[in-house]
Amino acid sequence: MHKNEEMYGESIEFYDIAALPHSNVNESILKKFARMTDMNEGVIVDIGAGTGRNIMELAKYTPTKELIALEPSKYMRISFMTRLVDNQEMQKKITLLPLSIEEYNFEEKISGILCMGVLGHLNENQRLYLWNTLEYNLQSNVPVLIEILDKRFLSMNKGKRISVSYQGRLRYESYINDIKKIDSNKWEWMIAYKVFDKDKLINRIESPMYWTYNSIESILEELHDIHFRGVKLSESLLLAKKI
Known part of the structure; x- marks a missing residue:
């Protein structure tokens, strides 16, 4: 990954408050994604969960699901944990792991994947490793919600x-x-x-x-090559499923 970790140490105070006006994921999209995960057994995994905003919002619409948040940055996890300790319900539903996607073992069934704002941190080889990891470990029809840079x-x-x-x-x-x-x-x-x-x-x-930066169209093409079917939701969001 790009070396953004040191930057987070000073800027973590500003991360959520500066990002708030530019959130690309609205309630209707998360509700639709939640309904899709309900059709599958297993946990929902958030790859690069950051400060937890997306997965905690999603958790509101998935009352029966356990959620796994992967976040290798210690600064992001500190902010995430602050959110969790103030919300006992979320604290019971969400497990925050100090892992990257390369370190996660995929021992459990997966019902959905969040991949929000992660791709920009990856070079081409790391991105293709991510796709191949998902292709190998996900069952058919498991939804993957992906956000890229606008x-x-x-x-x-x-x-x-x-x-x-x-x-x-x-x-x-x-x-x-x-x-x-x-x-x-x-x-x-x-x-x-x-x-x-x-x-x-x-x-x-x-x-x-x-x-x-990789365009939605190029990401959809990469996913198609490994047997995922995807649809463009906006200039920065796409939804994919393994065929």
């Missing part, structure tokens, strides 16, 4: 503010300070996070973010 982020102007959110009297803003292509489909962003108390800047952090 293509619009590749053409944003430097200095553009990409989010603004509020926490009490504080205003959290994030900006793209720089963006450059470093390989055929690899990109580097320099993200600036700023915190204001009214108009006074009280905190500022710059963090690099490295990302590999």
